[in-house]
Amino acid sequence: METIISVEKLRKVFLTKHKEAGLAGSFKSVFKPRFSEYVAVNDISFDVKRGEILGFLGPNGAGKSTTIKILVGILYPTSGSANVLGYTPWKQRRKLAYRIGTVFGQKPQLWYHLPAIDTFNLMSRIYELDDRQYRKRLKYLVDLFEIDYLDVPVRRLSLGQRMRAEIVASLLHEPEIILLDEPTIGLDIIAKQKIRELISKLNREENVTVFLTSHDMDDVEKLCNRAIIINHGKIVYNDTLERLKRDYVHTKRIEVKLAKAPKTLVFPGAKLIKKDEFSLNIELDQKRGSVSDLIDYLTGNFEVADINISDPPIEEIIVGIYKK
Amino acid sequence: MAAKAKTKQRRHGLIDFLVMAFKINMQSVMEYRLNFIILAFGMFLNDVAFLVFWIIVYGKFHTINGWGFNNIILLQAIIAIGWGFASFFLGNWNRIADIVSKGALDYYLTLPKPVLLHLLVTRSSFAGVGDMLFGLVLGTYALSSTISSIPLFILLIVLSTIILISFGVVIGSLIFFIGGQGELQETLQTSLLLLSTYPFSIFGGAAKILLLIAIPVGFITGVPVLILNNFNPLYLGYMFIATAASAIVAYAVFRFGLRRYESGNAINVQI
Missing domain, CATH: 3.40.50.300 (P-loop containing nucleotide triphosphate hydrolases)
Incomplete structure (x- = not known):
């Protein structure tokens, strides 16, 4: 080309x-x-x-x-x-x-x-x-x-x-x-x-x-x-x-808004970054667990009002590149 | 693919672009119906108020260093028509420093038209119409007894306006070299406007030289009035030289300044 x-x-x-x-x-x-x-x-x-x-x-x-x-x-x-x-x-x-x-x-x-x-x-x-x-x-x-x-x-x-x-x-x-x-x-x-x-x-x-x-x-x-x-x-x-x-990009960010106060989160590869009264901020290692399975888990165990999935911020990817 | 752009029919030239730019300016101005009428009328009144000052002064003194009231009328007509024309047709002539400081030159630099010309024609101030009307009324009054000088009057206005706009471009372009937020252009243009409305005969020695070269008030109003009073081909020659020199310096300073343009991250909109 x-x-x-x-x-x-x-x-x-x-x-x-x-x-x-x-x-x-x-x-x-x-x-x-x-x-x-x-x-x-x-x-x-x-x-x-x-x-x-x-x-x-x-x-x-x-x-x-x-x-x-x-x-x-x-x-x-x-x-x-x-x-x-x-x-x-x-x-x-x-x-x-x-x-x-x-x-x-x-x-x-x-x-x-x-x-x-x-x-x-x-x-x-x-x-x-x-x-x-x-x-x-x-x-x-x-x-x-x-x-x-x-x-x-x-x-x-x-x-x-x-x-x-x-x-x-x-x-x-x-x-x-x-x-x-x-x-x-x-x-x-x-x-x-x-x-x-x-x-x-x-x-x-x-x-x-x-x-x-x-x-x-x-x-x-x-x-x-x-x-x-x-x-x-x-x-x-x-x-x-x-x-x-x-x-370098094997994590996803999942922000969950809940209708009721959250229970304990137990899911392979999921790390709780932030927890509020009605929301969870999760980082998922996709090598250990898939996004669709996590959503199934969340909707099955919590009263989910809204979900937002995003990639990790560019700054984190850059840190990963420097580490390698 | 490379030949694609070249073979594209380019029927419309620079004139078509200038006409369209003017139409767009008019459309933008007329979006707010009353605004532009008030602007034009307000500027006309503003000019009249300024003239009243000279009527009072000349009521007490018949001449000031050899300059009679008719000269003041001519002088006011020349600067009002020139300033009005610049503001109406080349409305960004007095906002260059502001545009550069806000990084808004990016818009012009990404489009395939001459940057300076494109920048100048991308705004129209309706206040300029008030100025031009005022200037035409005064010019008609001052030249009513010497109709034969009208062609010369028009020629001098053209030359004077080119010098005026060139001055705006030069001082606006200073921002490329010394930085700032555009106040310098505003201040120097206000000085030029004030100085250009005084009888040129009151300045002498170093002040006169300064006003012919640094802030070219002499060539914007002083010399044109002298030529209209008493035609002197040598003075007219000086006017042509001053016009050509101003335009060349303005273009060169702007072009050279562009190399130092730093853009910016401010959010700009085309109004």
Whole structure:
């Protein structure tokens, strides 16, 4: 498969100002400012092949967003090289922009006070799309993403609806790569699932390469073929998702809400992390017991009101990687 | 696949984009029906109140260092039309520092249009309409007896407005180099606005040089009024040179500053 993103020893250093707390600290920093270098991305190298769905994972502040911002041409790196579709992003930003799509979970492209259709029309002019081609593409995406709220001002949309429209805005020009920075941040489980399904479908139907950053292990598990884990600016894992799950992710978190006060929990591989008057927080070692058996056990022995199953937080997976 | 984007029909050019950006701005402004009318009318009243000050001053003194009331009217017309045009058509011209400090430049940097132009046209302030109307009323009054100078008046306004916007871009771009939260641009632009409404003849020596080069008030209102009073091709030549130099410096400072852009994690929305 053709390599379409290639990164070599990429490094980004920010100068960070430090100051002591309070007004006195601020006063002191005016006359004697103190700076230090913060290495956000520390000599990372990796490749992405056409058609891949790559999960770029890491805790907050690991360097995920900085990397994606360098790859789309927003930031200049301090050193190193990057090649995206044959372009150096920070030097050939505009040429690259015609061929990639970007979605930043925290930086919407949609105009807040206007319906999404107005932003889509603007995008068609920004990308200089032919009118007929644009209408056809818009219809396809609107059907695919089930956008039945084209004429509702964006401020009235739910976060999930807004994110679906954001992704449509970034796909109108048929990009070859879509880079999504935390696309599921703040969404509820149903909305997250919907976004994941759509990204996956898009990859299958159009062979769009997906580069996705997230701090949510679930995103990667449901979507990606490969995961890169970054921590403190360095890559700590770069391999298939199967290997990651086999070697490092063998626990699940199960949060149970109960209608009655809980009894004692006795189940192989289940460790009680937290117990409240009407809730249990369990960590299950999947090598010793399965999730479905645990649910059977819980529903048989407790009055369960609600259950939430999730992967362990990314920080724990990273600790596991370091331990090995 | 590589050829896919190239073969895509790109019928619409920059003009189509600018027209659509303006339409979107208008749609956004008109979402709140009364808001934009009050803004335009309020700014018109604000300008009138400012003029009253000069009416009172000139009621007591007929000239100030050789500048009569008609010169003040011309000066006010030029700055009001220029400021109004910039605010209405290039509404982000005075908000660059704020946009950069909030990391909101990311939006423009991910899209394939010239960043500075895209940034400038992505907002429209209806207060600018009030300014432009006020300027047109004053201009019509001041030039009513010398209709032949109208083409020159329009040319000078175009040049003056380019210098004004360039100044906004330069001081807005300073944030790339010195950091901050955008107050510097606000403060320097308020200074420029105030200084540009004073008779240029009251400044002398170092102040005059400062106001021609550092804060180019001289070229925004002073020199255009002198040319309108007494046409001098040399002064007009200076205006062209100052306009070209301002635009080049503004573009260069912004482009160079972009290399130092640090983005940010603040949540931004397109209003």
